[in-house]
Amino acid sequence: MRVAFIAMTAGALVGCSERDYAVVSERDVPSPDGTFVATIVEETYFNTTGYEKQLSLHRHGEKRPRSGNVRGFGPDDAVSVEWSSPTGLLVHYTYATPRPGPTPTNIYGVTVTFKESKSP
Numbered sequence: 001m002r003v004a005f006i007a008m009t010a011g012a013l014v015g016c017s018e019r020d021y022a023v024v025s026e027r028d029v030p031s032p033d034g035t036f037v038a039t040i041v042e043e044t045y046f047n048t049t050g051y052e053k054q055l056s057l058h059r060h061g062e063k064r065p066r067s068g069n070v071r072g073f074g075p076d077d078a079v080s081v082e083w084s085s086p087t088g089l090l091v092h093y094t095y096a097t098p099r100p101g102p103t104p105t106n107i108y109g110v111t112v113t114f115k116e117s118k119s120p
Contacts, residue, residue, distance in 0.1 A: 021045045030060065033086040036110055039064045040079060050075025055091065057107045070112055071102055078117070092117050 024042040031037070037060055042051040052075060054068030073079045076096030084090050089112045093101070102114045 024051050029081050029083070031083050031086050031089075031110075034060055035086060036060065036089075036108065037064070038070075038081045038083075038089055040081065041068070053077065053079050055079060055081070057089065057110060057112070059108065070105070070107060071114075087111060089113070090115060094118070 021043050024044050026042075027040045029038045029040075037058055039056045039058065041054045041056070041064070043054065044051050053073040055070040055073070056064045056068045057070050058064045071079075071091070073093065074096060078092075078094040080092045082090050082092070087110050089110055091102075091112060091114045093114060094117045095101075101116050104111065104113045106112065
């Protein structure tokens with residue numbers, strides 16, 4: 001009985017807790033034929049490290065995924081996208097901390113490639 005009460009109380013507290021993040025900005029970049037949308041979302045987790053960036057790809061009219069299904073980027077990283085064709089997405093990125101770059105991928109039949117940009 002006591003365990004059940006503790007479990008119910010914990011469940012109620014978790015269900016009533018506030019979100020631990022907020023969307024700061026969201027930018028949609030539609031494909032040339034309008035079939036797909038690449039979305040860059042900046043989120044804050046209410047800490048002092050800056051805004052995380054999530055890159056998602058989804059079909060026009062569909063809700064974007066909660067977290068980036070293409071790639072996540074750190075607070076000091078830069079990211080932008082451009083469409084090279086209706087099924088080709090080029091992601092420009094700059095990492096604040098040097099590390100190996102992402103490998104090309106394919107999502108929904110869209111070829112996603114990455115190109116490192118040098119920071120100024």
